[in-house]
Amino acid sequence: MNNSNYSDPNDGESNIQGALSAVANTQDKKAFELLFNHFSPKVRAFGLQRFGQEAQALELVQETMLLVWRKASLFNADKGKASTWIYTLMRNLCFDMLRKKQIQKEDPVSDDLWPFLEEEQTTEDDHLLSRHLLTHIESLPLQQKQVVEALYIQELNQQEVARLLSIPLGTVKSRLRLALAKLKAILEIEHD
Structure with a gap:
């Protein structure tokens, strides 16, 4: 470790850049440790x-610092500060994690509909109820009907439906929410 190139990153941006360069050029573990201790909090x-x-x-x-270790050689001092580069990696990773989290969320509205369908039905009753529900799906506006059929009859996920219908994922969710609210209202009226 060459202390003339860097020391504690808390001492300034040039030291952060020096430590990052040491990681990039020689995979200096001590330099990485200094970066980790500085940036992880x-x-x-x-x-x-x-x-x-x-x-x-x-x-x-963990993911940010792993990227710093792996991609340190991609840092270009002519384009900006080392700390800015590291924070950009962090921000982009954060957005990716938030997007992934959002995609993994199930639309809870659909769960509200199915309790009406799951109340002690025999196999014969299930078949009749499914046919009955299909008649109500037919009464939905075309765009909502397409989404419901693709999700529940074709058993596609929401992203696949968005691609199939060439619409944004948010539009799929909105149409599903509207359709399920209408179906739920119909079933509540009939259930009472």
């Missing part, structure tokens, strides 16, 4: 703000 705090969960904040720290 800041990345963790940022993660806690965004996710509200310690586990995800720590995952953001």
